[in-house]
Amino acid sequence: MARGRADDPDHGVELLWRAGDREPRQGLSLPRIVRAAVELADDEGLAGLSMRKVADRLGFTTMSLYRHVPGRGQLVDLMLDEVLGEHPQAPETGGWRARLEAVARHAWEIRKRHPWLAEVRGSRHVPGPNAVAHYDYMLSTLAGTALRPSEVIAVVGMVGRFVDAEALVLVETRREERRSGVSEEEWWGSRDSLYERLDRYPTLSHLWTAGGWDHPEDSFDFGLRRLLDGVEVLVRQRDEIRDEMCAECGGPLEPAPSGRPRVYCSRACQQRAYRRRRNG
Amino acid sequence: MARGRADDPDHGVELLWRAGDREPRQGLSLPRIVRAAVELADDEGLAGLSMRKVADRLGFTTMSLYRHVPGRGQLVDLMLDEVLGEHPQAPETGGWRARLEAVARHAWEIRKRHPWLAEVRGSRHVPGPNAVAHYDYMLSTLAGTALRPSEVIAVVGMVGRFVDAEALVLVETRREERRSGVSEEEWWGSRDSLYERLDRYPTLSHLWTAGGWDHPEDSFDFGLRRLLDGVEVLVRQRDEIRDEMCAECGGPLEPAPSGRPRVYCSRACQQRAYRRRRNG
DNA sequence: CTTTGCTGTTTATGCCGTACACATAGTAGT
DNA sequence: ACTACTATGTGTACGGCATAAACAGCAAAG
Structure with a gap:
């Protein structure tokens, strides 16, 4: 595997969406590479993330990574999903x-x-x-x-x-x-040589003296x-x-005699909406 | 000139704020470099902007640029100001x-x-x-x-x-x-292999069938x-x-007997504000 | 006429991603 | 048991990047 060229997005989809890969006891593996890359990027930023450094961190050669990941771009995709997996969305209540x-x-x-x-x-x-x-x-x-x-x-x-x-x-x-x-x-x-020249800008000077910064x-x-x-x-x-129009057809809505707020303008629209909800 | 090291910001200030440099008839010059760099970045983006390519575009060697610009970073600063100079702010009226x-x-x-x-x-x-x-x-x-x-x-x-x-x-x-x-x-x-897996996400699917995209x-x-x-x-x-407080001291504002909206709570505050406006 | 400073060039260092050829080891097929 | 294949890791190499350092020519100043 990992034979797809770096510019084959479908291979990237495969890598991202296949779940629960068994991790070999030793040697490289995709999850290990991704985790090492995340650590590296946490330390040095995305610009500091290089294939060489990831490989070093794992104790392998640079090119060994390419047996598991098509390239740097796809590695970043995998890192993205990795960290989002670490921080699942906690369902909140409220408006x-x-x-x-x-x-x-x-x-x-x-x-x-x-x-x-x-x-x-x-x-x-x-x-x-x-x-x-x-x-x-x-x-x-x-x-x-x-x-x-x-x-x-x-x-x-x-x-x-x-x-x-x-x-x-x-x-x-x-x-x-x-x-x-x-x-x-x-x-x-320390940019005094800059501030010296800012007097001629009225609003800036005014906000400055007013303590905006x-x-x-x-x-x-x-x-x-x-x-x-x-x-x-x-x-x-x-x-x-x-509140003023039908939720299905957008037509005008006459107020219900009961005073209770209406949603659909007719029984037909109500049923159309119901069917749509069941099918889609 | 241009002897400051690349990490001396004050030299950058100097380069940016000195106006009306005479341009030599031939050879390199800072404005020519900046203009070439802007053209290049317009064509190829900031990632495609390299000292080599700027120099090529001008018909000089890479290192010749460093006689006029401390480095790539400062060049970008200069490009920024260059293009903002091309598009002056037209004063608008209204609220x-x-x-x-x-x-x-x-x-x-x-x-x-x-x-x-x-x-x-x-x-x-x-x-x-x-x-x-x-x-x-x-x-x-x-x-x-x-x-x-x-x-x-x-x-x-x-x-x-x-x-x-x-x-x-x-x-x-x-x-x-x-x-x-x-x-x-x-x-x-073309990402069918991706869409196949999106059924399990309810809101996404719903908005999709509703034509949100x-x-x-x-x-x-x-x-x-x-x-x-x-x-x-x-x-x-x-x-x-x-409308409820003094514009100068922030204290409470009593309504004027005339009904006209007041701004200052006292004559003292009004004068303080006036003096501040004259000085600052 | 020589010294000095400005300008452009040459060469070299150390990064980067990754293509390509090769080595090794484990396994499936016969 | 021998072979062929595949998976995995390595070494070397290429082209691109910024820029440090030493050098060459030339013009003006002394």
Whole structure:
């Protein structure tokens, strides 16, 4: 096995989704390689992850890895699913907002433990079972709202990108601090030759003297709150619309004589929805 | 010149902020290097930007570049400011929301022209004059609101990261499509071996059959709207608070007998604010 | 006329991913 | 029991990357 060329995605799917491989008592094995790679990336970041170093860590030659993994790219895919498997989503209760916030904070925690997660780039990473489980759970937080399917997907995508963007700045500052031995604050504090030239920028100067940089907001908390507020605006909007129209055909909804809120405009629509739910 | 080592940030400041260098009629020069590098990155992305290729494009040897630029990192800093200089911020009118949206869309356009902008990583890029001008303008859009200084800064940071995150997925898909000759849609459409395994994920399946992926939201437009909605919630909240307290000392505000909204609680506060505005 | 500094070149070091040919060992088939 | 095949690990090599260090030519300054 592992004979597929590095650019055969289907082989990657196979590697990701086959479960419970027996691990040989000695020698290399895919899970061992992946775990070593995760450790390495935790220590040195994704840029510091090289096939050579992974092999060294395991006490084998570089090329031995290629007997088990098609290449570096696929190794990263496998690492992704590995760490998501270590942090299963704990089902939360509450409204959509509480659950979505919990899911975002969970992703944030995972990225603090494995900072390289946010550094993974590329649009064609085959998701493994754990990644899909996470994604499905994120989607489920909004499934109960009146958001349209495409909107649910868009919101989840946005939240994911938000967490990654925040994690990315975090890991970058951390790494530069570790590499140079100079803290971010110190480094920027030493840029006098830069600050000398900033007088001519009015708003910047004003916010500076007003102390805007002295007690900055927590970037993640602040951003997450704004983001959820923005989603909430949309959810409320959709809820209002839902209250006025048929959930199946979108037609107008006459108020029920009983005063109880109606969902479908006719018995026909109600049954169509029921059948759709059974089949799909 | 250009004798500073690659890890001397002050030398980078010097390079970025000195204006109007005379360009020699022939031979290398910093502006020519930067322009060639921008062209290259436009074509091949930031990962495709190498000192070798820049030098080739100019018809010089690799090492000749190092006579003018300390290293690749500083070159990227210079490229950043170069392209921001090509797209000056057009002053917009309107409320904070219209202006902030315009500024975000402007940044989005720049990133579509120079996709590598979003790929620039690292927390210690010295900003050049054009970068600072852009930043100052972004800050100014919110200066008229009741947001606290730290909140203005946080919002601007969030918007910037949002645009970069969206630009990043765009450039990544584009590049993979160009590299492989297979469109994103085709590629994912060919992953049958993956889709076979997704039945067990309920929300995912439900949204799939509901057609959530058939007509996806425009990621940038959708996200920007949510984001601005979220900021608006905060602005409104702060405005309410502002209406109830003194803009200078934060103390309670008694309603004026005339009914006209008051801003300061006392003449003393009004004068303090006036003096502060004159000095800062 | 020589010294100095600016500019470009040459060579070399140490990373990286991975293609390819080879060695070895265990196993299935006869 | 002998053979052929397969799985697994190794060694060497190629092309690409950033950049350090030494060197060569040339122009202006002394």
